[in-house]
Structures are given as C-alpha cells and as structure tokens.
Amino acid sequence: MKKISVIIALLLTLAMIITGCGGGPNSGQNQNQGQKSSAAPTKNDVAVYGIHIEPMVFWDPSDSYSNEIIVLQNVYETLLRYDPANDKFIPVLAESYTKSSDGLTWTFKIRKGVKFHTGTELSAQVVKASIERTINRGKGAAFIWSPVKEIKTPDDSTVEFDLSYPAPLDIIASSSYGAYIFDAKTLDEKGEDWLKQGNDVGSGPYAIKQWKNGDSLLLAKFTDYWQGWNGKHVENVLFKVVPESSTARQMLESGQLDFVGYSLPVEDIEAMKNNPKLEIVDKPSFQNLIAFYNTKKAPLNNELVRKAINYAIPYDNIIQYVKGGYAVKSSGPIPKGMWGHRDDLAVYDYNLDKARELLKQAGYGNGGLKLLITVNSGDESERKVAELMKAELSKIGVDLEIQIMPWDAQWALAKSNDPKQRQDIFVMYWWPDVCDPYSWMKSLFYSEKEIVFNMSYFEDSEYDRLVDEAHTQAGIDRNKAAKIYGDAEKILVDKAAAAFLYDQKNVWAKSASLKGFADNPAYPGVVFFYDTYKE
C-alpha cells in the first residue's frame, strides 16, 4: 500500500510539473463583455491591488467562499450592503425592504433599469433564480439562506421571502458570501468552465477581462453600470499576486501598487507610516484569532488542562509585539464591534502560577505533557503566537510541538477520522460569512456530526439550544438575541473550549493617491473600487 501511495505521489508530482509549466492555457480572455479602456491613460485608468495568494479559488458566485471575495464584490452585487459601523443597510439591487412584525415575511422592492454584464435585465424572477440556484447547489455559504421556506415574485419588481422561522434576512441578503444576485440562466447555459475562462454574470461596476492564473486578474469598467460613470471612479482594476511582503512594500513605495490587501509585518507598517506618499489605514475588523483545543483527545479533554493553558498564554505580549498594538484581547468569540459582543466575560489572563496549580489538580504536576499545535503556513502572526505559547508552556512543563502546514493539510489533519490522530491545538482566524454572531457561534462550536469548522470538536446540548434560540430571536428582537448569545459564550469561556486570542484591526497600506477608500469590516479585504478614484 505504501509503495502505491509513493508511486501515486510521484505521478502527481509529474502532473504538477507538466501543468504548472503551462500557465498559458489557464488564462482566459474575455471576448464579449470587457470594455476597452480608453487609449490615452489617465490617472484613474488602473488601480492595482496586491494580494499574497491567487485570489480566484471559486468562480461560481453561488459557491464563492474564499479569497475571490476581493474580486467578486466588485463584479457581483447583493440586494443590500451592510454598514456595521452605523448598523445601517445600504440599498444596492433592492430599493427598499419591509419585514412583517413576526419576522417571518420579508418583502424587497427590486431596482429597475439594472443590466447584467450579459445584457440581461434585473427582475424579481432573476433574483429568485439566483438565490434558488445558490440554495440548491448547497455549496459555500449557501447555508445562510436556510431560514428561507419559499421565495415568491408577486410582480416583476417585488420579491417576497417566506421564512420557516424568524431570522435577520437583511443581514443574510447583505452577506459577503452566498448572497450575490447574478444572471443564473446564462450561467447555467454556459457552464462553470466558461466562468473560469475569465467571464462573469454579474451586475457590478466592473467585468472580468483577463485572468492569468497565479499572476494577475484584470477588471474593466462596465459602461452600462446602473449607477453610471459620472464623477470620479477608477476605471480598471488589476489584482496582482505578490507573495513576498517585502516586495509588496517596495512596489507600494515605488507606486506599482495602490493597495496591499494583506497585513504587512508591523515592523514594515511602522516604517511606512512616515512616508507621505503612503497611507496606513487601521480600522477594527471582525476577524479574530482563535486557538481551538481538541476536547475529544487526552489530555485536552480535561477541562483543567485546557484552563491551565489558557492561563499560560501571554495575551498582552502577543498583542503588543506580534500585532504591534493593532489588536485587542478577545472577550469570547464574538469580536468587538459586532452586535452581541460582551466585554464582561470572565476571560483568562496570563498567570503561570494559576496554570501550574490547575495542571497539578489535573494530575500533571510533574509536567511531561506533549501537545501538537498546527498553524497555517505563510501567516507570521500565527507562527509567532505558537512560538510564544511554546516558550511559556515550557515553563509549566508542557512541551508544545509546532507544525506549520498549508491550510489544506492543516484542515485535513483536523478532520482525520480518528480523533486521536488529530492535533491538540488548532490555530485559525475566523471572519464572518454572515455579519452576525451566528457565524462564530454556529460554525465554530455547534455540535457537528461531520467536522467542518468545529475545530474544538465541542459538543454541548445546552450551548446548541442557546445558539438556536438566539438565532431565531435575532429576526425579531436583536437585544434579546444578544443576551442569549452572551449566555452561550459564557459556556465556551467556562469550559475553555478554545483560547480566544485577539480581535484584530485591519491595517491596510495604500498609496495616498488612491482616494475614497472606506474599510468595511463586513467585507474583509474588499476595496469597493467604484467608490475610489486616483489623484
């Protein structure tokens, strides 16, 4: 068996070499839709966005659940857009909406005169078709629509959602994943491969023009965009893959990049602050870093050991030196700024004496514990956190083995059939798919038969009940829902299901000449380029 797997590995490598060499055939040129940019280049001609990895993971707007958000949010639109800073919904493809008092019926008025890049016009039927397609495919973030029982279209510009239980449909309809409205008919006719050739079926201000796998993606303005092109707007957007952070910094400083879409080392940020040609934007985000404890495997199935480790984490050092102060200590999984967040949870502080005491109680007073922590490769913060934890844990007699793995390998290990083979501690960021506490509470800690993101393998019927109740309540009375979520959070903190490390700030480095950028934590990493212009 082993030999076979080695042979397969060798063949795979060979295949990788062959396909890897042929970057050409993967790139697609859009023949039909792309608008030709004007011959004389202007300042607004092209804005360049640097990202460290290939952004296009999923092409299908129904399935989208990854890096491609930074591209697709400029190509596709949703019914509403959420502005969490003011807790307001901005109408996009919907002009207005109403909900019934029981929270079970939501009615959206659809905007008239909106054209898709395919030429099709937006109507209530198109909205229904695209959401139903997403639900039926059941991939990516399709679960966000699970409260929806039926979608009705009483007339061409009205869509009525009947829910099976009250749920905040305005938040769902403005979700960063799974909520795109698109020309489903054309998409189903042409098929998914057609998308991969560099096409799209969106209604957004930009259309996909050219894609070079692993290198770049070009968006060009869609002339028939419903908001028009009067005023100052960036006309083309180039997404460029720049894997090295030091290269990104140099490209930004020399004007080859306008925006860096990933966090540069804090040391670089400090150095760039004084450059008048650059601008550092730091805003609270909804992204937090969590270390999940394997509650199904010894020794971390012992609550006392989990608590001991929670007390051995140098939270303040992590925030000050790893994040350069661009983060705050988490209080539970729901991040600061998100509704439902509570500052008064009994969180853990760095206290080695307490940690030793707890270990002694658990019967590990003489040390000898060996734990495996897995972190994602390429992320400096995760690695540093793991190394700091290792240094502190060694002081209380716990030997922490660090494994830095690509995400796929890290995730595959976490989902091994035998819980004993899984890691002890899993470090992962979470950011919302739906801008709602439900995203953390349900995806990360709700009992799962088949493990997806519940990396603590946490199971608690009382917790599950509270989360269900809060989710239903959120469609009717948000304050009540927030209180119930708080009770559920208390269970997680009391049982030390995970170490809630920090809620981070988004720190974006951009060129000062790119104006009009406003960070929206509900759409992490997204620059809505239509709102920006260059000067």
Added chain:
Amino acid sequence: MIAFKETAEKNMNKKAGYYIYLLKKSPLTTAGLIIIGILVALAIFAPLIAPYPQDAAGITHVSEKLLPPGASHLFGTDELGRDMFSRVIYGTRISLGVGTLVVCLSLAIGVPLGLAAGYAGGIIDEVIMRITDIFLSFPPMLLAIVIATFLGRNLTNAMIAIAISWWPWYTRLIRSEAISLKQRPFIEAAKAMGTSRFKIMFRHILINSWSPIIVQASMDFGSVILTSAALSFLGLGAQPPQPEWGLMLNTSRNYFLTAPWYSVFPGIFMFITVLAFNFVGDGLREFMDPKLRRL
C-alpha cells in the same frame, strides 16, 4: 619485530609529511579544513560559546525584538527577541549533524547495493541499476520534497527524504569501481583461494575503492546541508523554534527591509559551510587522482 615497527612509524611520518606537503600546495583545501574545524568546534562547544543557549531552545524575549547587532547581541535579535548569535551557533550543530547523518545513511544504503551490483553482475546488476535509474530520473530536490511531504514535516523525516534521494549516486560510483576491480589479478587470486564472496566484496573491493567515495561524500556534505536548509525553508524540514539556518532564512524574509542583519548571518554561515566542504572535496579529489595532482 622492533625494526618492523620502526619502519611502519617511519612510513607514517613520511605519509603525514607528504600530506602536509600536499596541503601547503593547496591553500584552498587548507582553508576549507580550517573552517570545517572551526565549525565542528562551534557545534561541539555550542552550549559554552553561545551567550544565550536558552534562546536556541525557543525561549522568547519579545520586548527585545529585532535589535541590531551590538555588544550584547553580536548578531542582533530575531522577531521574538532571541539572540541570533546563539541561534546561528546552535544551527551549526543541526546542519553538521544533518550532513553527517544523511551522508552516512546514503552510504549505508548505496554502498552495499553498488557492491552487489558491480560484483555479481547479471540480473542483480540490472535490477539494482534500473532502480537507481528510477530514483535518478527525478531531480533530488523534487524527490526529497515529495518524500518529506508524505512522511510528515520534521527534521528527521527531511533527513530520511534526502538520504533516499541521494543513495543512488553512491551505488553507481561503487558499482563502476567494483566492475573494474573484479577483473584485477588480486581478486582473481582471492577467488582462487576460495575467499567468500562477501569477504571479497567488503575486504578487497570496498577497501580499494574508498577514495572516490570519500571525495564524493565530502563534496555531497555541502549539497546535503543546502538541501536540508531548502527543505526547512519550504517548511518541510525543521519546525520552529528549531534554530535551523534555512528556517531562519525563511522567517527573516519578512523582516528583510527593517532588519537586514537577520537574514545575513544564517546566510553567511550556510555559504561558508558549503564553500568549505567544496574546497575540501576538490582538494581531496586532486590528492587522490594522480592525474589531477598538479605537483
């Protein structure tokens, strides 16, 4: 008996004098040997030399992160405040250890197979050589990456992976030596006297073909250290906080613009080590091959 011993001693002295004479003729080899001597000393006495041995084991002092080289930190500090001098010195230990182990392991696999192939010939030779062909058809780095990925990410597995991709070179080398030696009269004589095959292979053929192996091994030392550093750089070898040069280089990339010294020191050490082993390998080849000995 006494006279015999004296001649032996005289011979030894003569031999030693001859080697010193050769070294004098080849300053690069001498330099290489001296550097290797220093590196070995650093590796052995690392706990005495390194000012902060705990830093090499992963103890952090984040408030002292990325300090430039100075009196208290000769090579500066890394992103978690660890003394780079201590870590680089301990890195010598890892790299030399990896080099030694991998070369020994490759020899242990490659040499018996090569002897068997060369001496036995026929179908055994065919089978063994086709197997080495399969291994040699992949670039060693690529093969090592694949194997290391399958075995799991740590230094031991990386060493195994490199050894697996390295042994065929020794098999080929020793096979050709064995083929040419087995025609020689002294082997014929041994055969005629009824010496066992095993004894002929190891006692007569191996002993007489060690010089190209020594040359090859000393040259490979540098390449093995580089390959293991490359695997660690890719995350397939040493795991943090091990003070492995390749791993340090990988981490330091992120701080290249703010703390350039961080990448420089592990890089310089790696460079010097590989260079020294290449000098020595080149020198040995010249000594052992009379045709190349420019005397």
